[in-house]
Amino acid sequence: MKLAVKVVHAQFAKDPDFRGRFRQEVAAARRVSGAFTAPVVDADPDSERPWMATLFIPGPTLSDHVKRNGPMEAAQLRRLMAGLAEALRDIHRAGVVHRDLKPSNVLLADDGPKVIDFGISRPVDSELRTETGRLIGTPPFMAPEQFRRPREVGPAADVFALGSVMVHAATGQGPFDSDSPYIVAYQVVHDEPDLTGVPDEVAPLVRRCLAKEPEERPTPDELMRELRSVAASYDTQTFIPAQRTWDTEGSGPPAGRPARTAEADPAVEAGAAVEATHAGRGRKLRLGRRAALGAGAFGLAVVGALASLPLLDGDGGSPRPASPRTTSAAFSGWRTTPAAGDSAPLCSHGAGRLLCATSGLVFALDPSDGHVLWRHPVAKGPRKEPPVLTGGLVQPAMDPGRRLKAFDPASGEVRWQRDAPGTGSAVYAGGMLLFTGTDGKVAGVDGASGDPRWSHRIPGHEMPYVATFTGDPSAYLSSASQDGSGTRVTAVDPETGDVRSDARLDGTLKPIGATDGSVFLLSLDTVHGDARAVVRYTPKTGETRRVPLTTPLQQPHGAVRGNTAYLLGTGGSLVAVDLVAREQLWSLETGMMRGSTPVAGDRYVYVTASDGRLLAVDARRGNLAGQTPARLGDRPDRVAAGLPEPVVVGDRVYGSAPDGTVFGVNGRDPAAW
Known part of the structure; x- marks a missing residue:
């Protein structure tokens, strides 16, 4: 296989602060390795000259492509924007904010754009300084908050950079241009972007990406959905630039550059593509320990x-009535939509209540019939985890401003609130x-x-x-x-x-x-x-x-009950492994592309599908025992970053769906769901 190698220059290798940031870059690049990045093959950030080797990706950078071929056409721009939005969605799901998305960090591979170079600060890129040290990023592609509040930079900054990258791809220049980084910084914070030359069909989306306030920018999921409405025929899996005009003698730039050149980044040397063989047949690339x-x-x-940013959204609203309450001794189930919106509430069980959260709202439901016991508004923003009962109080996940609140489980009143440490x-x-x-x-x-x-x-x-x-x-x-x-x-x-x-x-x-x-x-x-x-x-x-x-199993989620582990991988393979018998008990192809972490009860294993279905699988035999209807809501094209785990309480099972529904079913009889 071919590799691209990045090596830190000697003078920067002596800087402990730079080494720390390079170590973070290696960790981030490993964390996000996937379909939209250059996977890390090996690295040693602690060697005398820190280095990182990534898979060589054939294809020019967006910067080189625009220099040689000129601005892209509208159809190419749609595909590029969709591919980059999908790449950011996956990067943010991995808990990473790139902070330096720009044309030279985008590779145009045949199967779609790849995002490279994660989180390294190049001390010579800009002479601007923050109160705490160097400014992270490249001014023409930085968001206003990177200049104003660098410690509060989140995933929305990458969306702003995406907008700037799209202007460059469409016009050959950025929306804020000047020879002085100080003037660029002022323009980014105060001036409106120059979108002259950006095609009308993508200009509105680009303008939204370049909103001054982070909360006004679309999420990557929203961008993908809007692009589908503009042109339903775009294909993010096939991105072939219209022209490849590298000179025929092979003296032009290399086909792929997952690392910057020394000219582009004086702190880093970029090695040419290196051939490496498997260890068993000898290794030509001897750089250090395997990563x-x-x-x-x-x-x-x-x-x-x-x-990090899980890509979930939704708005709080007035609760809709629950379905008729259970009056008989047998639990017949219920469903309700306690908050208007289009994201699946995240729920857990504690203090005899279902404790749930969605964007802008924390609420408690009666597990017997689903009616709302209390609700409390919180800061809007995506939630990654459900509220839990800790220390006798309801503890929601941190809000986007890293503010912690604790609620009384009976009344929903705030007992205390603090800024999160660190x-x-x-x-x-x-x-x-x-x-x-x-x-x-x-x-x-x-x-x-x-x-x-x-x-x-x-x-x-x-x-x-x-x-x-x-x-x-x-x-x-x-x-x-x-x-x-x-x-x-x-x-x-x-x-x-x-x-x-x-x-x-x-x-x-x-x-x-x-x-x-x-x-x-x-x-x-x-x-x-x-x-x-x-x-x-x-x-x-x-x-x-x-x-x-x-x-x-690819990207599996796992849970344990007794001596058995239940694992669900991407593609829908669900398996059970007995650690006492030391064998895999069964495997079931569920037909889901994505599912939640499995939750095991006494007789069944429960999984939430991306379309809102709750599936029950026989824990002993591995066959599908029942499932609820799909509940996608009015936005079936939306892809959520994480899926809510089912909540099992005795013989009752509670789930939630993308249309905002929370529901309870009788876990004894999945076939009747």
Whole structure:
């Protein structure tokens, strides 16, 4: 295979701050490796001269294409915009904000545009400074908030950059042009964009992308939907530039450049495409340790200073009446739409209530009939996790402004509110909220009061992935090694941060569940990130059991009940693995392209499909036992970033759908759904 290699110049390799940012770039690039990026094959950010090798992508950069062939035609622009919107959607789903999308960072491959170069700050790109140091980005393609509030930059900044990139593709210049980066900065913040020459059919969308305020810009999903309405025939999977005018003698630019040239980025040297063979046949590329590509793809490291955005939306509104309430002893089910909108509410169960959230609203439902017990407006914005009961209070996920609120489960009144500590992600464990920061520290916040309890680094973890599981008293931190040969798994006490157990296990592993004193992990392929085995590790005895999967699963979600792990991969393959019998029990092709994390009850495994169906699968035999109707609503073309997990409470199962419906069904009889 051919590789493209990026090597940091010696003078910048001596700068610890630059090394830290390059390390973050490597982590981000690994995390987003997929159909719209150049996958990382190997890297060593800690070597004397830090470097990263990515798969060589044939195709010119958008910058080179426009220089040689001129502005793109309208049809090409539609395909480019759709492909980049889809790329940003996947990048944001991985929890990454690019922050430097520009024409030289877009490769025009035959199968669609690829986005490259994640998060590295080039000290010589701009002499502008923030109060805290260097400005991250390239001024002509930066959003206003990158100049005004650099610490609050989120995924909407990438959408602004997309608008600027589209103007460049359509006209050969940006919407804000000047030889001075200071003037460009002023224009970006204060002036209207110059869209002269942008075709009328895409100009309105481009203008929306270039809105000054982040909340006024469309999401990548909205862009894709609007582009379908403009031209239903566009194809984001086939992007072939109309002209390829590289000189016939082969002296022009290389066909693909996943790394910048030294001229484009004085901090980085770009090696030519390098041929590498598999290790078993000898290795021509001897750059250092092998990278664990799958670790990034499944988030085994929390990427510092990179915000995340699940692409869900919806507006709060007046509740619609629930269907007739259950009056008989047998639970016959109900459905209701408690908030107007077109996103699936995210729900959990606690304090005898269904606790749900959607954009702009947190609410509680009576599980017996679905009527609204209370509702409370919150900051609008996408939600990644449902509210949970922690410390006796309802704790919704952080709002887009990283504001924490805790509600009384009976009345919905706010008990306390705080700014989230640091800039990292949060998980809930017992009565605690655990935060991971970009400095590698983990902090514990008391769920009942909102007061900080502890904050420190966990030995052996620079930027750990933290997971907690219902019924297990520990929080699990995992960090994969650079070469993918092992993963450090540490159990800590959420109340104090004290280490309860610590081990280095073989392979690149992702925790998916814990039961009876054991933690279950997926063993991931270091090339594609596919799951190839399930591992059960028991800290008390040190025993490790590994059960291979019959067929690797792509991007799997996993859950555990008893000694069985249930896994659902992209494409709809659902499998059950018994860790005591050490065998795969069954496999079912559900027909879904995407589904939620499975949830296992006593007799059935439940999964939410992207069209709003709730599926029940017999846990022993692996056959489909029943499913609810699809509930897509009036926007069937919309693709949600994450799907709500079903909520199982005894013999009742609760689900939600993209049309805003929340419903309850009798889990004893899925065939009657």
